[in-house]
Structure formats: C-alpha cells, structure tokens
Amino acid sequence: MTDHPGLRQRQAQRTREAIQDAATRLFLAAGFHAVGVDEIAAAAEVSKRTLFKYFPSKEDLVIGAFADHADEPARTVSDRAAGSSPLDALHNHFLDGLARRDPVTGLDDRPPTLAFVNMVLSAPSLQSRLLLYQNKAEQTLAETLDKTCPSPVEGTARLAACQIVAILRTLAEDNRRCLAAGATAQERYPGAVEAAGRAFAVLRHGLADHYD
Structure with a gap:
C-alpha cells in the first residue's frame, strides 16, 4: 500500500x-x-x-525563507477582487502586511527577525542569492500582468513589474533602516503607511510631476 x-x-x-x-x-x-x-x-x-x-546550497537554507514570497506580487494581482486594479491590489496587500508586521514589509521588530535580516545583509553570498528571488518576482509578476492586463505596447508588463518590485523592496528597506536606527515598529507604522501611499502614487502617475 x-x-x-x-x-x-x-x-x-x-x-x-x-x-x-x-x-x-x-x-x-x-x-x-x-x-x-x-x-x-x-x-x-x-x-x-x-x-x-x-x-x-547552504545559501538556500537562509534565502529559502524568501522563496514562498517570490510570486506573492503575481498572486496578489491574479487573486485581486473584481473591479480592483493591479496597483490598488498590490498597495492594499502591502498595507495589510504593514498592519500585520509582516517581515517582508520590513516592519517586524522582533529580535529574531532583526537578527535574521542582519545576518543576510552581512553575507555577500546571501545578498547575491536574494537577487535571484527578486528577479523571479519580477518575471512572474510581468507574466501575470501580461495575461490579466495585456498592453498593446510590447515590454510594458516587464517594465511595470520591475518598477513595482523595486518599490516594494525600497519600502521594506526604508522600514528596516528606521528600525535599525532605534524606532519601534509601532512608531514607524504611520510613516510606513504614508511612504507606501507616496510610492504607489508615483507608480500610478509617473514621475512627470517630480522630474519632468
């Protein structure tokens, strides 16, 4: 049997x-x-x-913790509610993560999480492996955008995915820097929400109002 x-x-x-x-x-x-x-x-x-x-590999024992999140942006877009745009779904998903203190958002100040992040940042080989997962996140998101929201201009989905993943990574890094400087997650939370709002506004409207 x-x-x-x-x-x-x-x-x-x-x-x-x-x-x-x-x-x-x-x-x-x-x-x-x-x-x-x-x-x-x-x-x-x-x-x-x-x-x-x-x-x-030994690196995968550490970075494997990020593997489950590699296709999270793509899943968020695929599973979004009817009538919700991809950017609205991703923005709301990130805000939900901030509220839950999801480590992926950088707003988790529990000592084990902070120690884990410091370990990753201290080893170049781990950072290199992390880039592979970030590239996968871009690829899967681009494929999903291309299927669910096809653009008449070839390459638009790929460009959008790269910008979205970069924004999510930058928001998380900024939150981690604030925690490393001594802020608690609770103290950082309002600023993290505000920063996410600004970042997604840039994604929605472009940089024309800032640098054009």
Whole structure:
C-alpha cells in the first residue's frame, strides 16, 4: 500500500521546515559562515543527502525563507477582487502586511527577525542569492500582468513589474533602516503607511510631476 500523495507532501513539508528551522537556529547562534552543512543535518536529524535534496546550497537554507514570497506580487494581482486594479491590489496587500508586521514589509521588530535580516545583509553570498528571488518576482509578476492586463505596447508588463518590485523592496528597506536606527515598529507604522501611499502614487502617475 502506497502513501497518499497528500501525506507525502505533508511529510516533505515537515522535513523541509525541520531542516530550515535547525539551520536558522544555528546560523543565528554562531553566524552563517561558522556553521557547516554536516552540523545542520545532524541538528535536523536528516542525512546530508536529504538536506541537499531540499536545499541545493547552504545559501538556500537562509534565502529559502524568501522563496514562498517570490510570486506573492503575481498572486496578489491574479487573486485581486473584481473591479480592483493591479496597483490598488498590490498597495492594499502591502498595507495589510504593514498592519500585520509582516517581515517582508520590513516592519517586524522582533529580535529574531532583526537578527535574521542582519545576518543576510552581512553575507555577500546571501545578498547575491536574494537577487535571484527578486528577479523571479519580477518575471512572474510581468507574466501575470501580461495575461490579466495585456498592453498593446510590447515590454510594458516587464517594465511595470520591475518598477513595482523595486518599490516594494525600497519600502521594506526604508522600514528596516528606521528600525535599525532605534524606532519601534509601532512608531514607524504611520510613516510606513504614508511612504507606501507616496510610492504607489508615483507608480500610478509617473514621475512627470517630480522630474519632468
């Protein structure tokens, strides 16, 4: 008798989470460069071969936490309510993330999250790997925009996706800088909402009012 596909998927997900949790715990305790793959596999109680099945590189053990968010902008556009524009859906989704203190928005001031972000920023190899996920976010968003809101001008969806992903990244980075400077998430929240409003206004209306 074979396992039900759903059971296998859940087991695989539990294994993946166990590996990632063990890696994150060790990385935060000792530093990314000080922890070896063998140590992570032992802590997660899996073989090294199993570890690499789920995470092809040591960097993926860290950046893999961002993988689930790579297609989030695209999903937000695809799942938007009837009558809602892509930019309205993305703006509202970001505001909802700010209210929930979603780490992706940069407005999560819990010590483990701040330590995790500092670790990523301290390792060039992690930042390089993060760019791959950002490129994926741009690609999937461009494909979704092209399908749901086709433009008669070729390349418009790609240009729009690059600008949108850049705006989301910049807003998150600005929030993280404020927290790093000593502000709490609660103190930063009104400014973060205001900054998001300005950023999406630029996306909606362009830069003509500012630099033309």
